[in-house]
Amino acid sequence: MSYLFVFAISVVLTVIVWLSLLATARVMRARRAVAAFWGVAAVVHLLWWRLPDLGGAWSTAARWLVSVWLGSLVTAALLVIQLALLVVVRRMAGGRAELGARVPIAALAIPLAVGVAISLEGVGDPVVREEVVRVRGLPSTLDGLRIANLGDVHVGRFVVPADLARAVDLVDARGVDLLAVTGDLIDDVRLIEPTLDALERERARPVVAILGNHDKAHESAVVTAMRRRAPRLTLLVNGSVVIPHGGGSVRVVGADYPLDARGGHVLPRPQQDAAMRDFAARAFAGATSGETIIALSHHPAFFRVAAARGAALTLASHTHGGHVRFGRRPLIDAFDYTHGPYRRGEAHLDVSAGVGHWLPLRIGVPREIVIVTLRR
Numbered sequence: 001m002s003y004l005f006v007f008a009i010s011v012v013l014t015v016i017v018w019l020s021l022l023a024t025a026r027v028m029r030a031r032r033a034v035a036a037f038w039g040v041a042a043v044v045h046l047l048w049w050r051l052p053d054l055g056g057a058w059s060t061a062a063r064w065l066v067s068v069w070l071g072s073l074v075t076a077a078l079l080v081i082q083l084a085l086l087v088v089v090r091r092m093a094g095g096r097a098e099l100g101a102r103v104p105i106a107a108l109a110i111p112l113a114v115g116v117a118i119s120l121e122g123v124g125d126p127v128v129r130e131e132v133v134r135v136r137g138l139p140s141t142l143d144g145l146r147i148a149n150l151g152d153v154h155v156g157r158f159v160v161p162a163d164l165a166r167a168v169d170l171v172d173a174r175g176v177d178l179l180a181v182t183g184d185l186i187d188d189v190r191l192i193e194p195t196l197d198a199l200e201r202e203r204a205r206p207v208v209a210i211l212g213n214h215d216k217a218h219e220s221a222v223v224t225a226m227r228r229r230a231p232r233l234t235l236l237v238n239g240s241v242v243i244p245h246g247g248g249s250v251r252v253v254g255a256d257y258p259l260d261a262r263g264g265h266v267l268p269r270p271q272q273d274a275a276m277r278d279f280a281a282r283a284f285a286g287a288t289s290g291e292t293i294i295a296l297s298h299h300p301a302f303f304r305v306a307a308a309r310g311a312a313l314t315l316a317s318h319t320h321g322g323h324v325r326f327g328r329r330p331l332i333d334a335f336d337y338t339h340g341p342y343r344r345g346e347a348h349l350d351v352s353a354g355v356g357h358w359l360p361l362r363i364g365v366p367r368e369i370v371i372v373t374l375r376r
Contacts, residue, residue, distance in 0.1 A: 149317065151354050154214065171369060182296050192218075208254065209234070256279050307345065313350070316351045
């Protein structure tokens, strides 16, 4: 789903909310009300459109404003449309055609408050979630190995390289041994070089990256830029690399993302599984018996294949934690593995909710960095 599509949805929802407000109260037809509503809407959408050209404090303020607007707009659409339907029912019953001035004011105040609350999860530093994974037979040399999962950064319109730099600083402050980028690093390929600069802020630990479906939209440019950064940054496309640690080593396997013939990222399950088995056959080709293997995959469904091939741990992202969650389950649960740690026999998976987003609307799912520590 492109930025332009989401922008268009915002415009359509803005019109729908306005028409619903007009139906609920005559006060909304006053010139001041019209000017205030459409003035704010125009400023928000203008800043949204110009986001790539803004910098510094302007960029931060504009991204926060857009996040508040989207959260408020979705809430208002759910609330105000119902009020408008109530007015229609009253008219059909011969009652009052308007609900009065206080109801529309409350109908705007409530979405605004919700929008501000939602924006706090989409703007600012991500949270750090730490997990301990106990691996049977883990060599003593790898006991305490710490891996950070930076997935779904989506550097582009709503996330800038400076945001990634702050995330890397948070990782380095936790004493991480390996930084894994599990796909969808870049949305705006024009920002690829400062994005990779941000990944290399701290040179004490290796960086291993794989591609996500958003990266593959600019695959040639992204692959070329990443491979220029070798050996500091290792890009794995159905391959593996051995990382030394504490006198021993760990093999990191990286799987590609399966796309259909037109570049779509949602494949039927049989085709997806077949592609992942093919990717695994190539990615695990260099692995030997007795090695400790960590698999990186943008899509968490690769876990089943990785576990069957002996990966002790798989790190994934892609799901954004479901994006909208009330309680423990996401509103729309489209994945077998959506967020957090999972286990399949002796194999482990951890799915990150993502450092960034292409749509700054998270409800109950904060942006996050995941740090996994391996223990015997």
